[in-house]
Amino acid sequence: MAILGLGRKTVPARAGVDAPVPGTPPLRANRVTKSYLNGSVIALDDVSFDVHANQVTAMIGPSGCGKTTMLRLMAGLEYPSRGDVTMFGRPIPGPGPERGMVFQAYTSFPWLTTRANIEYGLKLQGLSRAERRARAEHFLELVHLEGFADAYPAELSGGMKQRVSIARTLAQNPALLLLDEPFGALDAQVTWEMEEMIVEIIERENKTVVVVTHDIQEAIYLADRIIFYTRQPGRIKADLPMAFKEGRRFQKKEEMLVHPGYVDMERQLYAMMREEIRGRVS
Amino acid sequence: MAPEHDGRAQPGGRDTPAGEPAPVFRPPRAPFLDVLGKLSQRRTVVLGVAGVIIFFAVWEVAHYATPAEKQRFLPSVEQVVTEIAYLFAEKNFIADVGTSLYRIYASFFAASLIAVPLGVFMGCFVKLRALISPTTGGWRYLPAASFAPLLLVWFGPTDFAKMALLFLGCFFFLVALILDNTLAVQRELIESGLTMGASRRQVVGITFRAAAPHILDSMRNMIAVAWTYLVIAEIIVATDGIGAVMMRAVRFLHVDIMMGGILVIGVLGVLTDISFRLASRALFPYLRVRR
């Protein structure tokens, strides 16, 4: 691991050229409202929360509640209509490599092989050829695509393409990981494999992660804390620490599934989801 | 009598005794118009050739069905082919073909050379799009052929006048098509580049790479239209080229020459199309699944 420089070569979290403000969280949504179509669609309505360092924050809620929108605001791909999103106290100036993003849609470049796709971001960072090779090799192995290093995306299944995107973002080694339903298109067995892989990497490299998912079980497994959104307009319905984990993460998913704390949490989240789908019970 | 089983799986399955090969599967007979049908490469070629043969057969039948005194207005296939051979052998037709090819390729690639970067930049940058798109879009509705008299007055019966007409005929459509190709690039592809730290320049590169196969397709379709303008240009100012040879044939009612010219253009068009397809295969090998 040391030869790869993993963990040391992290792209430093920074906001543009400005130095971080001491004592500020990696990401902060401050009274964020985001509306579309001249205000006729309100995706997010006055949302405030902090993303804590070295924590996994999961955002969950019914479809269309603004989860992707919040992630895109953090990535700097969009700007809030009101309020602001800051990174270490500085307004986010736009997208940057210190905030790696995995998209819901397949985003591997069709003209590059799996390996070249993984190396692409590293090339932009100015890594040497040898170092790029070594890192690509490592992440190819991690997502079980060693055998497809020289295949083009057209030759891969949907799940494999998504694994390329995941490997590409992880290889870039960003301080902040933004994941938008990264496993939504994978089949069940690959999904939990990938979930465990992510947990392992987060654990080892102390990453700060924001993950969007519609899967309750996945949210509980990955998260240290779950932010639950209400259906349109998106507001925070609940902010739930995964206290039952007592500060540790489960290496194997099945270890969590039998934990009484997990069962309670799952029941609670299902109840919330039902409430939102039916419309609020007043 | 069904064979006895002891409950264990047998090689060869339950109904075929072990050791015997499995029965051959015969798919149901497919109708000629088969939805989602599959066709081997060989049969694809066979059908394509059959189509060509049917076309020429219909032509031949039409010739012989025409009353004898009118047959010279619809010459037979062999008469036209003989005429083409005669033109090449005796009339230095190859020079006219060369001239026409030069005109079409030179003006088309000149148009592409400007239209491709312009279309891509317009696709990438909304302000360029807003500035340029209404003008280039509007030009498409001005019939290029109607510029022929104007170009003739401006530049005289020169090569330049003809090529300017070709350029006008292709350029604005090319810009519009390439703009569409660029706008069709999946948004997340570009955004993922941005989140990996791509500069603005690199993002334009990503967009171009993603649109490139479709851009080449647009060019392939557009060069077919360019042939129309070539013939118009050569017929209006009939100095040389395939169109001019056809125009001169009008005076002596040489229908076989006219049809020969059309046939030659058709063959050149098909060859152009094939070369574009081959170029696409060579340039974008990643689009095809290797075995």
Ligand SMILES: Nc1ncnc2c1ncn2[C@@H]1O[C@H](COP(=O)(O)OP(=O)(O)O)[C@@H](O)[C@H]1O
């Ligand atoms: N570019 C856009 N233009 C208009 N409406 C949008 C746009 N993006 C998102 N929305 C709307 O904002 C709401 C939240 O969308 P999104 O964040 O994608 O939801 P989620 O990811 O939680 O399913 C939805 O109602 C969606 O239709």
Ligand SMILES: [Mg+2]
């Ligand atoms: Mg979404």
